[in-house]
Amino acid sequence: MKPENIKVACSNCNLRELCMPVGLAPGELQRLDDLVATRRKIKRRETLFRNGEPFTSLYAIRTGVFKTRVTSEDGRDQVTGFQMAGEIIGLDGIVNDQHTCDAVALEDSEVCVMPFERIEELSREVTALQRHVHQIMSREIVREHGVMLLLGSMRAEERLAAFLLNLVQRLHARGFSRSELVLRMTREEIGSYLGLKLETVSRTMSKFAADGMVEVEQRNVRILDPEALRRIVNPPGC
């Protein structure tokens, strides 16, 4: 699998607002193009990087969806997130110069490879980029706080409702429907992310369907009553 060597340009990427939403002077914008060394295509089920591999680059997702997962010493694993177009993965590798999780493509995907050395170099000169890198990392920390809240204090229904709402919101921000979504991950992967067994995910999904809140047909989900889902996440008495 040799990575393909296609030169690309951030300056006219249509994901710019998602991936590098910095207010840049025209000259600076062109310098950003230097960040992306290559693009790389990852087939479904293949990994972009794996736990233990040396860290060299951050990756901006151009197309497709990934999951990231950590594995404990005794082999249990935990999905730590699902990432889609415009999102940045690989931040875990910075601290020890090697990755501490796996990034697996859930469908055929393509990423921009941004060598971290180059990012650091350029962000010393382009203040807006420096700020942006800090924001991306901080955003990830805040996102994970939210996951900890979900895992630590929510019940199965609340977790799944929050998950569906989050997913459809992010898809909508990318131009997809506000109410229909196609799950790119299995029930087991959803369960791993939410700290539930796949059977619990399946049952809870069925319950939502029985209550008329969603329509579920395998991986196709239609949100019929988003308000009801929101009420589940944030119970009424408050």
Add this chain to the structure above:
Amino acid sequence: MKPENIKVACSNCNLRELCMPVGLAPGELQRLDDLVATRRKIKRRETLFRNGEPFTSLYAIRTGVFKTRVTSEDGRDQVTGFQMAGEIIGLDGIVNDQHTCDAVALEDSEVCVMPFERIEELSREVTALQRHVHQIMSREIVREHGVMLLLGSMRAEERLAAFLLNLVQRLHARGFSRSELVLRMTREEIGSYLGLKLETVSRTMSKFAADGMVEVEQRNVRILDPEALRRIVNPPGC
């Protein structure tokens, strides 16, 4: 409570290895002193910052212990971490220029206030500092992955065992005993962090004591059999 205006120096701080372990040229080391604008003392139960407050600075803990917690819209809260000397808090505020969690002192504490603008400025010039800031943020992301694994896939005993081992390990790195520790947090706070009710924490602690793995006397804990605790975290069959 006006913050006290004491000028301080990183260059001769005995926490340097914990808080700013960068290999710096002598000249650069002195410039680091400019990072710390002031120190600030926080009394037990008081907050260093709160959700919603404008973000201005990162804080390096000099003495004491903090907890950070997030609160959901409906008022549930989740402890996201316990931080001690040498650790950096406030990273959550970078992304939206305001804090998204509370930092509460669990005992009388003191922090170094490092205005983030100054950090960004200086890390444009001092490469080692830039790298270090990135590492601190990445380390926090990796730590949170571990918490997600704990919350998502471990049972009560495993969570508490992992918690105790982590705590005593960090204390030992700071020169305290390898086996004795004083919990600065309540059972409820431990429970919130571990996604358990306080009764479950108490019961599990009692069980560990009954099994001879620890000696518990209120907040004083002595680890009698660290290997047994490790076996609980990482079950044998692997």
Add this chain to the structure above:
DNA sequence: CGCGGTGTTGAAAATTGTCAATAATTGTGG
């Protein structure tokens, strides 16, 4: 010395997990 916050323990209830059977879907190779 008593009070409020904290911690422990028991019994019952609720939630989620486990195991198992079956169905539906997808991928693969003939």
Add this chain to the structure above:
DNA sequence: CCACAATTATTGACAATTTTCAACACCGCG
């Protein structure tokens, strides 16, 4: 293109874990 195997999803019955509710003990502090 079809058929078969493998994966994924659903559902039921039961078990395990954790929570809830309640009572009581302990501790530190005014």
